[in-house]
Each structure stands twice: as C-alpha cells, then as structure tokens.
Amino acid sequence: MTEPRVVERFKKRTIWFHWIHTTAFLALIVTGAILFFPGLGAPAAGGLTRLIHRIAAALFVAAPVIYAVFNPRMTLHFIKETLTWGIDDFGWAEAAPLYYFGGGEEKMPPQGHVNTGQKMWQVIVLGTGVLFFISGLIMWFFKGTVTTEVFQWCVIVHDVAFILAFLMLLVHIYTGVIHPRMTESLRSMWDGRVSKTYARHHYGKWYDETSAGDK
Numbered sequence: 340m341t342e343p344r345v346v347e348r349f350k351k352r353t354i355w356f357h358w359i360h361t362t363a364f365l366a367l368i369v370t371g372a373i374l375f376f377p378g379l380g381a382p383a384a385g386g387l388t389r390l391i392h393r394i395a396a397a398l399f400v401a402a403p404v405i406y407a408v409f410n411p412r413m414t415l416h417f418i419k420e421t422l423t424w425g426i427d428d429f430g431w432a433e434a435a436p437l438y439y440f441g442g443g444e445e446k447m448p449p450q451g452h453v454n455t456g457q458k459m460w461q462v463i464v465l466g467t468g469v470l471f472f473i474s475g476l477i478m479w480f481f482k483g484t485v486t487t488e489v490f491q492w493c494v495i496v497h498d499v500a501f502i503l504a505f506l507m508l509l510v511h512i513y514t515g516v517i518h519p520r521m522t523e524s525l526r527s528m529w530d531g532r533v534s535k536t537y538a539r540h541h542y543g544k545w546y547d548e549t550s551a552g553d554k
C-alpha cells in the first residue's frame with residue numbers, strides 16, 4: 340500500500356503563485372530568446388515579441404508583489420531562508436555529488452524546509468529577479484533618457500541574468516521532475532503534500548521541527 344501523503348509542504352496560494360510566475364517566466368524566456376539570438380530577429384521585428392515580453396514582464400513583477408502584500412510573513416520567511424547559510428550547507432555541498440548520483444544517504448546532513456541546492460535556486464531567482472527588474476525597467480521606460488552606454492549595460496545585465504536563470508531553471512526542472520530520488524517533488528507542487536517518509540528523508544530538520552507533537 341502506498342503511504343498517505345499527509346505532511347503539508349506548500350500552501351495552495353504558494354502553489355498558485357509558483358505556476359502563475361512560471362507561466363510568466365517561460366513566456367519571458369521564449370520572447371527574450373527571440374530578441375537575444377540575432378538569427379531569430381525576424382519574428383521580433385514585428386513588435387509582437389516585444390509586446391508579449393512586456394505583458395509577461397508585468398505579470399512576472401505583479402505576481403510576487405501581490406503575493407507579498409497578502410502574505411508578508413511567508414514572503415519575509417522566504418527571503419530570510421534564502422539568505423541564511425550555515426555549516427550544514429557545506430556538509431550538503433560535500434555529500435551532494437555522491438548522493439545525487441546514487442550514493443548512500445548517511446553523509447547527507449538533515450535539511451530544513453529546502454535543501455542547499457534549492458536555496459541556491461532561490462538565490463538565483465531573487466538575485467536575477469532584481470537584475471531583470473532594474474535593467475528591464477530602464478530599457479522599457481527610459482530608453483530616450485539614459486545614455487547609450489547605460490542602455491548597453493542594461494542589455495548586458497539583462498542577458499547575463501537570462502543565461503544564469505535559464506541554466507539554473509534546467510537544473511530546477513531536472514531535480515523537480517526527473518531525478519529518481521525526488522519522487523514526490525512535482526506532486527508536492529501540485530497538491531502541497533508529501534509523505535512522512537519522504538519528508539523525513541529529504542527535509543529531516545524541518546520535519547522534526549514541524550512534527551514535534553506527531554511522533
């Protein structure tokens with residue numbers, strides 16, 4: 340019999356937010372790539388690509404702002420979690436290569452609500468998010484106001500953020516959807532829950548803290 344998935348990992352609103360934001364992000368990647376690769380310039384010339392990029396950008400910014408306004412504590416917790424690094428993260432980095440290529444779990448230090456790899460993704464998401472926002476805003480609204488040099492810098496910053504975020508997104512999708520060890524990951528981003536065994540094995544520290552009265 341399969342074990343019931345009773346441990347809440349993500350709230351419904353977080354799941355909605357994740358997929359709405361992902362939709363905007365994917366639209367930005369596709370339209371951004373068309374603008375980025377010179378060979379694809381032809382479809383961009385019509386202006387439709389730029390229009391879709393701007394609509395998606397508005398959603399990409401509005402979604403986290405709305406989420407943060409209605410969930411300030413969860414948002415602050417996310418930011419704090421992203422920026423808090425400790426000795427366990429070194430332990431994870433040391434043990435991770437073996438673990439993700441099929442080695443034993445014994446050397447893995449117990450992780451919090453997210454593991455170090457997920458935290459790295461969160462750093463990329465927050466960091467590139469700020470870079471996209473500032474450089475995108477200048478390119479969008481201040482094209483005629485800033486010097487050509489500043490504008491060129493914005494394009495470079497935007498492009499570096501694009502490459503970083505895109506490459507890390509591939510890792511994020513691989514670990515969330517394909518990796519054989521992350522068996523309950525995708526489902527948890529669908530209905531919010533994982534089994535006790537999965538929670539204990541993947542996020543031991545968090546599971547112990549949140550399930551104190553449950554043992």
Ligand code: HEM
Pocket residue numbers: 364367368370371372374375389392396397399400471472473474475476478479494497498500501504505
């Ligand atoms: C805060 C959200 C964002 C805003 C306001 C924004 C805005 C812009 C603007 C105004 C341009 C110039 C388009 C033009 O030539 O008319 C642009 C280009 C571009 N954007 Fe964004 N963008 C945002 C997020 C993103 C994201 C999330 C990605 C990809 C993951 C992305 C990828 C690109 C790329 C690759 C280009 C082409 C740059 C080049 O010409 O080399 N953008 N963006």
Ligand code: HEM
Pocket residue numbers: 357360361364365453456457458460461464508511512515516521523524525526527528
């Ligand atoms: C098709 C694209 C995507 C898929 C399939 C996907 C899948 C997932 C899954 C399965 C999880 C749960 C991980 C777990 O705890 O087991 C997750 C978490 C998360 N996702 Fe995504 N995601 C996608 C795109 C994105 C994008 C574009 C962003 C941000 C711009 C993002 C940000 C996050 C964050 C911050 C978390 C929580 C931390 C973490 O688990 O890494 N995701 N995603």
